[in-house]
Structures are given as C-alpha cells and as structure tokens.
Amino acid sequence: MSALIILLIISLLVAVGFLIAFIFSVRSGQFDDDYTPSVRILFDDTEPINEENLN
Template identity: 70%
Template sequence: MSVIYILITVSIVVAIVFLIAFIKAVKSGQFDDDYTPSVRILFDDEIKKSPSKIIKVEKQKSI
C-alpha cells in the first residue's frame, strides 16, 4: 500500500513539473505563430472569392 502513495506523489510532482514547463513555454512565446500572418496576405483574395463561388454553386443547384 505504501508503494501506491509513493507512485501518486511522484506522478503529481511530474505533472506539476510539466505544467510549469508548459506555462514557461507559453509565456516565453514558444507557441506564437509568426508564419501565418505573413502568408495570410497572399491568400486573402482566395478567401474573399470563395463565399461567392459557394453562393453561385448553390444557386445553380436550386435551378
């Protein structure tokens, strides 16, 4: 039974360490997306055109 207490304690400590590491990574900007904003302008026209294409396709189907 004492082994269970040791395993639970160790698992909680490991979980806390991973949580602290994750929080440090988020605060330091590790997961910031620097690539997408620079590429978004290249595909801006395609995004604007796609809703009109969808509407045209729906109109053709209804006729």
C-alpha cells in the same frame, strides 16, 4: 500500501513539472504564430468584395 502513496506523489510531481514547463513555454512565446500572418495575404478570399457586402 506505501508503494501506492510513493507512486502517487511521484506522478503528482511529474504532472506539476509538465504544467510548469507548459506555462513557461507559453509565456516565453514558443506558441506564437509568426509565419501565418505573413502569408495570409497570399490566400484568396472566399467571396469577392463588392459594394453590396460593404453595407
């Protein structure tokens, strides 16, 4: 039974470590998309803009 408790504690520590690493990477901007906005202008629109769509 004590081995089960030890494994449970170790797994919780690993999970908390991954959570801290994920939060750190999100706050440091590693998941920011800097590439897509620069090439978005190169993609065609799905429907053309005309005066009917502006109203």
